[in-house]
Amino acid sequence: MENSGLLIVISGPSGAGKGTICKALLEKDPSIHVSVSATTRAPRMGEVHGENYYFLTMEEFKERLEQDQFLEYAKVYDNYYGTPKENVMEQLQRGKDVLLEIDTEGALKVKEKFPEGVFIFILPPRIEDLKRRIMNRGTESEEDIKKRLEAAKEEIQKIHEYNYGVINDDVERATLDVQSILSAEKLKTERNYQDLIEKYI
Amino acid sequence: MENSGLLIVISGPSGAGKGTICKALLEKDPSIHVSVSATTRAPRMGEVHGENYYFLTMEEFKERLEQDQFLEYAKVYDNYYGTPKENVMEQLQRGKDVLLEIDTEGALKVKEKFPEGVFIFILPPRIEDLKRRIMNRGTESEEDIKKRLEAAKEEIQKIHEYNYGVINDDVERATLDVQSILSAEKLKTERNYQDLIEKYI
Known part of the structure; x- marks a missing residue:
């Protein structure tokens, strides 16, 4: 992984707003490559x-x-x-950093093959907000909405499989959180050890 | 560690500027407690x-x-x-987050007792800058400077014991790096799992 870009995996339940955050992130950093x-x-x-x-x-x-x-x-x-x-x-x-916006099932499969990726889980501010967002789409039946919420809860229970959890209460702030995560990941000694040793020793 | 503040350990070789960065960090975030x-x-x-x-x-x-x-x-x-x-x-x-500015020997001892701390190593832009900074103090003999540089190189070789390495080429930017690290650490699922589960499930 030395000198390599970050594989950024953004996931979370349907309706949490991962797409909006990815879009905002790319506007702030157009150098990120989207898979x-x-x-x-x-x-x-x-x-x-x-x-x-x-x-x-x-x-x-x-x-x-x-x-x-x-x-x-x-x-x-x-x-x-x-x-x-x-x-x-x-x-x-x-x-180059590569961004993958993907459902939770896909994210955990990627993690098996590529554990050095940065796995970020996007959460709704409250579980009720998911319901509201899904209902606002107006395309789902009462039964479907119930199923989706149950699925979301199951997905959130697996959040320990991800490195970070970002609450999307405000897109601007949540995007800043993701940017902080990426900055911090690039400063990890485990990603830079060889470079640092060559530079200083 | 649930609901707990971060133990922030800022270390690095003498002359790398860890004191300056700590001061700048506290100005930006006065809520941090200094040990x-x-x-x-x-x-x-x-x-x-x-x-x-x-x-x-x-x-x-x-x-x-x-x-x-x-x-x-x-x-x-x-x-x-x-x-x-x-x-x-x-x-x-x-x-509350607690800041410890400490030499590298002390930092590694703290890590033994408190591995969940955030261990940040401050690096000079180049090894030559250390020499210049130590010489500018005007208090050290040629022999002492040589010894200090050797010590710094040995310390840098142990950088993999730290979580993050921040290059102090510009105090303002290096302080932002430290702030990103602290933001990211607070978003780690391993620090928040119980809270998140209680909030959503």
């Missing part, structure tokens, strides 16, 4: 290959899966989604 | 008991030593110096 996922689902109107997703055929996806080319993958209904490993590794080796 | 050391040496002009040091008799110091009342102690020539444990613990339990 683009691969999927077998068809592109939607306006979606661009290599920007929103890498759109692959089922055959292409499975071939890459066999070659262990994904940091993690999941099957959702009939479609596959995955995080291509090679591009992430290339950027990290160039010293 | 006052105990010593058997006589007070100098203007020094105040309980502010600069706790001035103890040899008998008092040794009694406290026997009662394991120090986080660390050292004998320098004929005098003892030590960090009183009780006061530090009390402040931490109240949720």
